[in-house]
Amino acid sequence: MAPFRPWIGIDFGTSNSAVAYVVSDVPRLVHFDAKAQTLPTTFFFDFETRESLIGEPANRALLDGLEGRFMRALKRVLGTTLMHEKRQILNERLTFVEIIGSFLRKLKERAEAELGVPCTRVVSGRPVVFHGQNDPREEQAEADLRACYDAAGFTEVRFCPEPAAAAIATGVAGHGAFTGLVVDIGGGTSDFSVFHSSTAGIEILANHGVRIGGTDFDRAISIDHVMPLLGKGSMIRDVFGSGSSQAPNAIFNDRATWEVIPFLYTAQNRRMVEDMLKLAESPERLARLATVLQHELGHELAFAVERGKIAVNAGAQDPAIKLDMLEAGLAARLRDALVAESLSDHARRLASGAHAVLLQAGATAAQIDRVVYVGGSSLMGVVPETMRNIFPAAEHSFASVFTAVAEGLAIMAAQEAA
Template sequence: MFIGFDYGTSSCSVAYMQDGTPSPIALEGDNIYIPSTLAAPTREAVTESLYRFYNIVPDTQNGQASLRRAVAVNREEGIELAPGDIAFGQAALQQYLSDPEFTYYVKSPKSFLGSTGLRDAQLQFFEDLVCAMMANIKQRSEQALQEHIDDTVIGRPIHFQGRGGTLADQQAEAILLNAAKRVGFKHVEFQFEPVAAGLEFEASLTEDKIVLIVDIGGGTTDCSMIEMGPNYRHKQDRTRSILGHTGQRIGGNDLDIHLAFRQLMPEFGYGSLMRSGLEMPITQFWNPVAINDVPAQTDFYSQANKTRLQELYKNAREPEKLARLLQLQQSILGHGVVRRAEEAKIALSQQQQIQSQLDFLQDEVTITLTQQAMMESIQAPKLKMMRLVKEAVDQSGVTPDVIYMTGGSAKSPILRQTVADLLPDIPVVGGNDFGSVTAGLARWAQMCFGVSPSSVTEK
């Protein structure tokens, strides 16, 4: 059996082919999307649980060493793991919000896979994180279908988040491939996410068109100019029909982060003054919400930074705000702030003004947010996204017949209108904003495995 697997930055989903049509599989209750989140008692619990409860044995010396370290650390801290201690999706978020100080919580590990300068132990741990999430999804899918799933096509962005260029992309794809093999997929292929999204749209075309696919996901934006239609849809090699593509580590998460920074962090002291008249250092307010930046998060939650924050509190003109920042640091609440910003972004796409409540703080704070303030806050990442759209068109040297927008953030009427303004008189269409990539991956899986499964490949 084969599936298309969208291992997304914000959420994951899978689909199989049923009577020639992609069919999604429920992964969390009746929901076909499961947030890309994981919660555990400790960081080391993730690695130990793979071996203890999923029967996933490390396949390298580095992996075996990581497992030994994880078991030793958990024993030293008196942690005895039980089945179910690792939570995924909404359950992971709820576990984190209910007990943030004693929960190891990860959102969007895909954002970290292309990071440069990672040590072998860090690479191994990221692989374990991906492995745990894939194992959970594969297990749930097999339970739903009552069949073993051996083959998969996994979606990948044109460029993963990371500054290492081709090497970063190779590193990220290798982590995904190794994790997929460890959880039991025998045959694995990869397909670019915007191409997969286009395959689903192509199934509806009755004539050939040049399509600009704008895929705005949680962590990346990818834009591809592709020749599509009846004369292309059955070709296994689509390389020649790709006229141009661009991609960058900018996505819906960045909109959330910028909104959190500009509109919510002032309640924690951003923009306030010290007694000397100097402004508070900006990094102390950016780092806690920069949830896709490992070094920023590590620095903010360090013990050394706690000392720095205590000094800022003593010298603040508005110490009550710095007290909130100290609480945020000590209770590891940065994800909660960004979550409120994400909720506000969604609500402000339809309303002019909303009330956002930071109800996870000791002194609950209510903030009034406006659509205009949101648009100003997300201006920088929005401009980067539109630059990618323009560069894809310029690179191809042709004008698209139609613009197909997909991805979770493509639902935003603000982004859709911005694209329409950038390329006037070209129709902008959309489909299943979250599901088009998954459906396209399932179609490609049928191309790869429908007759006879191919061998595992690394591109």
């Protein structure tokens, strides 16, 4: 048997990440514990123990109320100036390149522990677009991601569009010849690949992407249903005169944005809210916002929104976003119609993305035999509902939504090793 060559595939995600490799032509997923084959892309820097936690331990530390700094959705920072700004993290001044690099190093070490060999070569997924078509940050975002892999100790890095990797994993599953569309809805981006599968292999006909993901779904729901309970839309009396004006939307919009939350706990923001509170016509709502800033509860709110979103999508009875961390019994009630209204703009953009990739592929909706969904956020009902309206005659199926990209990347990694 030929010696194993340590190329691995890594799906570094906005919300969750996965690692895979190929043994005897079969992709295998790295385990992070006895059951988990994915790792939350989260960080917690514990102020008391001075430890840096990653994944589920980071999530638990936040939810247990430990004192520290929590971070999530850092993939969305790639390509921005924030990536290279040093900031104090526990005992060091670090850039986000170094922080993300430490996460990728954890993935690398876990793969090495499972395989028993050094893993320094990787095929990494990347969204079709990080920010948008023709956005000047696109080239920088990929350069930033490469720098993160360098910081993690990888010596060779290849990139592959994430939906193309999912198409490769789907195409080797023995479905015969067909033309398919991968709809990959992740935490931060939505990507589309039109591909043709045959006995000769997978041919990628076109890739397209839009900067919409599960964190954007959370943001829209939070802005519409949670932020009004924290004072969004409140009227603030003028300091001089008898007039009033609406509280600025920016702090509420930022409060609902996963990747921005860690940067909002500033003295300036606290003073601004305190000043608004003194002049608010309905101070009880803005007092909740002051509590969020004072006790740094932004991520707890964001997780509550995510849980509420999942509950209504799962058809739970009387679903709600529970805000007991602010006030006993406080909740934002949800219904399917309310969520659909909040996500209507995103649904239109997803539809536009699907039409755009068809145009690039020179295909029509009627020529798509199968629509394959991957990515955790593809489980939201708005996604298949939107796609079924465009592709009513196609077969619609969910692949391994959390791991298909990693499996496809592993297949490509094996090809690199051959």
